[in-house]
Amino acid sequence: MDIRGLFYVLAAALMWGVIGIFAKEILAEGVSALEIAFWRATFGWLLFLVHALIMRQTRVTRSDLPALFGFGFICVTLFYGAYQIAIRDVGMALAAVLLYTAPAWVAFLSWLVLKEGMTPVKMVCVLMTIVGVASISLGPKLMSGGTLDINLVGLGAGLLSGFTYALYYIFGKKYLYRYHTPTIFVYALPFGAALLFPFVDFQPKSGYAWIMLFLMAAVTAYGAFLAYYAGLRRLEATRASVIATFEPVVAAVFAYFLFGETFSLPGYLGSCLIIGAVILVVVSGSRPSRTVSEDS
Template sequence: MNQTTLGYAYVLAAATQWGMIGPFARLAFDQGLTPLEVAFWRAAVGGVLFSLHALVIGQYRVQCRDMPIFALFGLVCVGVFYGSYQKTVDLGGASMAAVLLYTAPAWVALLAWLFLKEQLGWMKLLALAMTLVGVFGVSLGPDGLAALRQGAWNLKALGFGLLSGFTYALYYLFGKKFLGRYTAATLMVYALPIGALALFPWVDFQPKGLTAWAALGVLGLVTTYGAFLAYCAGLRRLEATRASVVATFEPVVAASVAFVWWDERMGALGLLGAALIIGAVLVMVRIGSGNGQP
């Protein structure tokens, strides 16, 4: 197997692992755990694994002056992000959570225009418009236009889903503006424990059986740490643009597994909305590759 093919395989493996976040979270919910407890354990288990990883490779030192930024990064990009994502899974399903997470590139374009003075050209505006229309379609759920006529939108799930996309987008802004000199592994060493500590006061811990612990273990080991290793291995063999395209397989995995395990359905308009959101991501990837006009 050549290196390019291996790179695609690694990124596909990462996308598959990320796509399992929602399904395994739902499995934990079925065992009586709350969304915030699931978010806490995902951050805590991931934090332990990344700490061991950083100690082994010697990438754990940071400058004291950067610790407040690390604290804010962990609070927002782990605590709020992980919590809002799990709330979306709980209220709207794994499919909706995975799709709305992919509003992040649109948020990045908007925030970079506002705060980093990056251009917002016609292709980015097209991607933003596609994202907005896509979010509208996804928000209607499986009932489609009937939900619109009845005013039965799942607004809580939509709100938490957009919040997860927004806080995920902040990874880019924090990394570019403040933390670009650190590796992703070093960021996670501090961000995950800080995020777990931020979630801790809000968690109502429940007794857990073997199935619950197994689901939490998968979320920490596979969907957090394992996906990170696979994606980094892919990036060493592929251009970032190609890796970004392959990573859009994530919501496909989430929707497919959710359909098989729980018969989750998005409906025709929901699927169309999901396609528009993923299409908007691909437009943003094209801009980033330099093949399109910004």
């Protein structure tokens, strides 16, 4: 396994892990979740645009534009929308579990589309990550005797969010050998944001809210996707998706130190499962995937 690829994906997971910190601050300012998603995509696009213009990485083949716009629709509009519906209908904990069915989708789609091998180790790692995320997200509620609020719309939306999240990996593998990372997002993000626009209820915002929105986009969109796609160039999609599930562990650690939120026993067990899956993926990576010289 390419060690640089491992650290790139872990860096992306670290940056995605602070989404909750930004979101908590911005929501407290009266900004809706869907508006946060819109500005995250919009500010992220502006940063990628500046990057692409400076590096002269804006040109694409005209025949690839439908695929890039489709990526924006599926992985921005549809993904953000489905995840918000899942949170609304089944709660944040179960929505997170359904979102992190993504490694299973990635494993299947990588085998089907990218012709990556499906090994027993990969399947075990995928199962470990799903059980680990479920333990972190649902453990406290179930341990306290609570029940899960499940309806078919929310369940379907949650599974759709996991599937569309998985397509980040598949699309990246298909197009990273043609384009630089900023080039992809220069075309995908504005299209996805434009389709979100009609559904956003824009509210007046304080200067602090604007600063947090921009920082959220800079860290969790621009920075995270640069790091993640640099890692994806060097790793198989399934391995990368398993490593990226380190994100909820990072989020839980930040929640403990910043907000005093503590783990239950299932939370600790879930974290161990995810860390174990990442270690297993690393030590089992006997042959690195094809790489590309450009890092971003």
